[in-house]
Amino acid sequence: xxxxxxxxxxxxxxxxxxxxxxxxxxxxxxxxxxxxxxxxxxxxxxxxxxxxxxxxxxxxxxxxxxxxxxxxxxxxxxxxxxxxxxxxxxxxxxxxxxxxxxxxxxxxxxxxxxxxxxxxxxxxxxxxxxxxxxxxxxxxxxxxxxxxxxxxxxxxxxxxxxxxxxxxxxxxxxxxxxxxxxxxxxxxxxxxxxxxxxxxxxxxxxxxxxxxxxxxxxxxxxxxxxxxxxxxxxxxxxxxxxxxxxxxxxxxxxxxxxxxxxxxxxxxxxxxxxxxxxxxxxxxxxxxxxxxxxxxxxxxxxxxxxxxxxxxxxxxxxxxxxxxxxxxxxxxxxxxxxxxxxxxxxxxxxxxxxxxxxxxxx
Amino acid sequence: xxxxxxxxxxxxxxxxxxxxxxxxxxxxxxxxxxxxxxxxxxxxxxxxxxxxxxxxxxxxxxxxxxxxxxxxxxxxxxxxxxxxxxxxxxxxxxxxxxxxxxxxxxxxxxxxxxxxxxxxxxxxxxxxxxxxxxxxxxxxxxxxxxxxxxxxxxxxxxxxxxxxxxxxxxxxxxxxxxxxxxxxxxxxxxxxxxxxxxxxxxxxxxxxxxxxxxxxxxxxxxxxxxxxxxxxxxxxxxxxxxxxxxxxxxxxxxxxxxxxxxxxxxxxxxxxxxxxxxxxxxxxxxxxxxxxxxxxxxxxxxxxxxxxxxxxxxxxxxxxxxxxxxxxxxxxxxxxxxxxxxxxxxxxxxxxxxxxxxxxxxxxxxxxxxxxxxxxxxxxxxxxxxxxxxxxxxxxxxxxxxxxxxxxxxxxxxxxxxxxxxxxxxxxxxxxxxxxxxxxxxxxxxxxxxxxxxxxxxxxxxxxxxxxxxxxxxxxxxxxxxxxxxxxxxxxxxxxxxxxxxxxxxxxxx
Numbered sequence: 001x002x003x004x005x006x007x008x009x010x011x012x013x014x015x016x017x018x019x020x021x022x023x024x025x026x027x028x029x030x031x032x033x034x035x036x037x038x039x040x041x042x043x044x045x046x047x048x049x050x051x052x053x054x055x056x057x058x059x060x061x062x063x064x065x066x067x068x069x070x071x072x073x074x075x076x077x078x079x080x081x082x083x084x085x086x087x088x089x090x091x092x093x094x095x096x097x098x099x100x101x102x103x104x105x106x107x108x109x110x111x112x113x114x115x116x117x118x119x120x121x122x123x124x125x126x127x128x129x130x131x132x133x134x135x136x137x138x139x140x141x142x143x144x145x146x147x148x149x150x151x152x153x154x155x156x157x158x159x160x161x162x163x164x165x166x167x168x169x170x171x172x173x174x175x176x177x178x179x180x181x182x183x184x185x186x187x188x189x190x191x192x193x194x195x196x197x198x199x200x201x202x203x204x205x206x207x208x209x210x211x212x213x214x215x216x217x218x219x220x221x222x223x224x225x226x227x228x229x230x231x232x233x234x235x236x237x238x239x240x241x242x243x244x245x246x247x248x249x250x251x252x253x254x255x256x257x258x259x260x261x262x263x264x265x266x267x268x269x270x271x272x273x274x275x276x277x278x279x280x281x282x283x284x285x286x287x288x289x290x291x292x293x294x295x296x297x298x299x300x301x302x303x304x305x306x307x308x309x310x311x312x313x314x315x316x317x318x319x320x321x322x323x324x325x326x327x328x329x330x331x332x333x334x335x336x337x338x339x340x341x342x343x344x345x346x347x348x349x350x351x352x353x354x355x356x357x358x359x360x361x362x
Numbered sequence: 363x364x365x366x367x368x369x370x371x372x373x374x375x376x377x378x379x380x381x382x383x384x385x386x387x388x389x390x391x392x393x394x395x396x397x398x399x400x401x402x403x404x405x406x407x408x409x410x411x412x413x414x415x416x417x418x419x420x421x422x423x424x425x426x427x428x429x430x431x432x433x434x435x436x437x438x439x440x441x442x443x444x445x446x447x448x449x450x451x452x453x454x455x456x457x458x459x460x461x462x463x464x465x466x467x468x469x470x471x472x473x474x475x476x477x478x479x480x481x482x483x484x485x486x487x488x489x490x491x492x493x494x495x496x497x498x499x500x501x502x503x504x505x506x507x508x509x510x511x512x513x514x515x516x517x518x519x520x521x522x523x524x525x526x527x528x529x530x531x532x533x534x535x536x537x538x539x540x541x542x543x544x545x546x547x548x549x550x551x552x553x554x555x556x557x558x559x560x561x562x563x564x565x566x567x568x569x570x571x572x573x574x575x576x577x578x579x580x581x582x583x584x585x586x587x588x589x590x591x592x593x594x595x596x597x598x599x600x601x602x603x604x605x606x607x608x609x610x611x612x613x614x615x616x617x618x619x620x621x622x623x624x625x626x627x628x629x630x631x632x633x634x635x636x637x638x639x640x641x642x643x644x645x646x647x648x649x650x651x652x653x654x655x656x657x658x659x660x661x662x663x664x665x666x667x668x669x670x671x672x673x674x675x676x677x678x679x680x681x682x683x684x685x686x687x688x689x690x691x692x693x694x695x696x697x698x699x700x701x702x703x704x705x706x707x708x709x710x711x712x713x714x715x716x717x718x719x720x721x722x723x724x725x726x727x728x729x730x731x732x733x734x735x736x737x738x739x740x741x742x743x744x745x746x747x748x749x750x751x752x753x754x755x756x757x758x759x760x761x762x763x764x765x766x767x768x769x770x771x772x773x774x775x776x777x778x779x780x781x782x783x784x785x786x787x788x789x790x791x792x793x794x795x796x797x798x799x800x801x802x803x804x805x806x807x808x809x810x811x812x813x814x815x816x817x818x819x820x821x822x823x824x825x826x827x828x829x830x831x832x833x834x835x836x837x838x839x840x841x842x843x844x845x846x847x848x849x850x851x852x853x854x855x856x857x858x859x860x861x862x863x864x865x866x867x868x869x870x871x872x
Contacts, residue, residue, distance in 0.1 A: 238715040246726045247693030
């Protein structure tokens with residue numbers, strides 16, 4: 001009997017318990033808490049480097065919106081992020097883990113650039129339409145490839161899309177140093193700047209990409225929620241067996257959806273080269289494709305929330321660069337601060353799914 | 363009796379409560395088992411039987427209440443703790459390594475002293491086999507074993523770890539009547555040896571046969587504990603359901619004379635090229651319920667899926683109104699105007715989209731109707747609302763994700779949708795699995811309704827008693843072959859049981 005007693009262990013102090021699904025109101029409240037926690041943790045970091053957190057935060061928010069130039073800058077950052085996040089959404093809704101937005105953006109940029117460099121004698125409207133379609137085709141092909149291999153041979157789409165990113169990236173270098181090298185630039189290889197004719201028009205002072213983004217938000221919202229295609233995507237994401245049972249052609253749906261996903265990301269690449277950079281460089285995507293995954297996931301794949309979140313992300317980005325110059329801080333500081341804030345906001349997702357149970361005093 | 367009570371109980375659970383989110387799975391449950399006693403834990407699906415036992419075996423932890431083993435209060439944090447306390451659980455789904463022989467499976471994970479002492483371990487296993495008169499070759503590899511042999515290995519695993527408290531979670535669900543009898547002999551021997559045995563079940567005849575006492579759970583509460591000798595099936599049912607129930611199944615006669623579905627020499631392979639169905643031939647007529655009996659995994663799933671066009675057929679033909687549908691996609695089969703409704707056994711994985719609401723699930727097979735690119739949800743919403751009323755589906759709203767509904771309600775959503783599609787052939791796999799008694803009888807009634815309308819029903823079932831009452835004919839599958847196709851008027855449960863095993867095949871072959 002004594003032996004039995006000694007075998008008995010004590011209950012662990014904390015246990016993690018899965019929550020039942022929580023209401024939208026509570027989710028919102030938790031997100032608010034996450035934001036406050038993020039701001040406080042970031043504040044501690046700012047204090048540690050000898051600055052006043054309140055001043056710094058005010059600078060970040062003001063910096064993003066203080067003047068029309070700043071506002072335009074913020075919006076310019078938001079455009080590719082928004083479009084790429086919208087692009088990722090249908091793939092993720094289908095539980096096809098498209099990590100390749102980066103590469104799809106680049107391919108969209110490369111395809112669009114081809115027309116900008118070689119067909120700039122065409123009328124402006126036709127040329128831009130051509131570039132738009134080319135961007136979609138380029139990104140679409142890059143999205144279609146992993147889907148073809150997945151449906152044919154069952155390859156892992158996460159690794160496949162990830163690897164395609166690098167191929168796309170090195171293709172830019174190939175074009176820069178090879179066939180598309182600007183003969184006018186001496187020494188440092190680069191692709192020629194687009195002529196005026198091949199540049200995207202501005203609307204209210206910012207390139208028209210923002211309008212394209214807003215239209216895509218509306219289209220994607222309707223597409224996923226009200227169309228037969230959207231319904232198919234949801235069912236395939238839910239269970240491939242259920243989709244087959246319902247008589248759906250799962251392969252066709254996967255291929256079609258990944259083409260659409262890649263094509264939209266390709267549009268992001270097209271607007272970047274023709275609206276923002278006026279040329280194709282290695283920084284055309286610049287990690288946007290990865291940030292977009294965070295944005296889409298954080299927004300629970302809701303296009304309207306994606307719009308809000310991508311604007312907030314760009315505000316943080318723009319505001320931090322203003323803070324950097326105002327306080328004379330290094331870019332690493334703003335990197336760390338952004339990291340801390342993101343960590344808290346993403347980490348709080350845990351609390352929407354789980355809760356802690358503490359050992360009760362006996 | 364008074365003397366017995368003074369002895370410490372092998373297990374005593376006091377006021378055990380366990381909640382999952384807002385669902386109270388167990389509410390202040392008391393339960394006790396003596397040494398050398400078999401206790402049946404009876405209750406409908408969802409009444410909290412498995413949850414309660416999982417707390418005894420260290421898988422869950424109670425929110426409140428206490429567990430006493432041999433009179434000592436204990437805390438069980440893991441299955442390891444449970445086994446150290448002498449509690450062994452035999453789960454519904456076996457946890458065995460297929461490629462290893464029984465011996466290795468039994469000693470796997472046991473922290474005995476020494477590395478090369480396999481011989482003494484084998485001796486110990488042999489001794490247990492002898493003591494309980496088990497029927498098992500310890501060197502046989504698990505993948506070569508029948509379901510009943512695998513279960514024996516699970517029991518051996520627990521006995522080898524010197525458990526004297528045994529919990530069996532619905533052990534007879536996968537056994538033929540003969541194998542069940544064998545299992546009960548083993549349990550009685552254990553009882554003689556002084557073990558405490560808890561058997562979870564919802565089959566009343568088994569409770570009456572094997573147990574000394576019965577504890578009945580209903581909706582997470584223990585409603586009664588009675589001596590088996592002083593009760594009967596009717597009383598137990600009423601305790602379990604909470605009100606009197608009529609336990610008879612209608613068997614209407616129909617007068618159709620038309621062949622609906624003819625299966626000729628159907629052979630189906632799995633991905634590894636192993637025959638799952640071998641040369642199966644049968645037909646299904648209008649206005650009849652054809653039962654398909656067999657031990658789990660005898661080819662029932664493959665049969666259903668190949669008729670629905672979900673599995674490639676290697677050989678043979680499936681004729682529907684004399685038209686071969688082999689090789690057509692599910693969509694083509696639907697479009698050919700064949701209204702064949704298939705209710706898969708894996709409901710949430712195949713029949714329904716779990717995180718969609720009832721409305722969206724109603725659309726699953728007909729979302730594609732019409733030329734508009736948009737999905738029309740109006741009629742689906744009406745249908746969902748009608749089903750909620752007709753079948754008493756309990757759901758917060760028709761838009762609540764179906765995975766939040768209880769198993770029985772999920773089943774009703776699926777069956778309701780399939781019946782509403784006005785099928786000619788209705789295929790159901792384990793239509794009442796997970797349903798409470800009342801809902802089960804609602805389902806039997808609606809299947810009979812379909813039968814009267816001239817629908818051919820293929821009923822894949824597991825409860826032979828029910829099948830004998832409900833079906834017109836029963837086809838028995840064993841290892842992917844048809845071992846019998848008999849009229850239910852001229853066969854007994856025992857004869858069916860024989861057909862379900864190899865023994866039956868051999869006798870039938872001679």
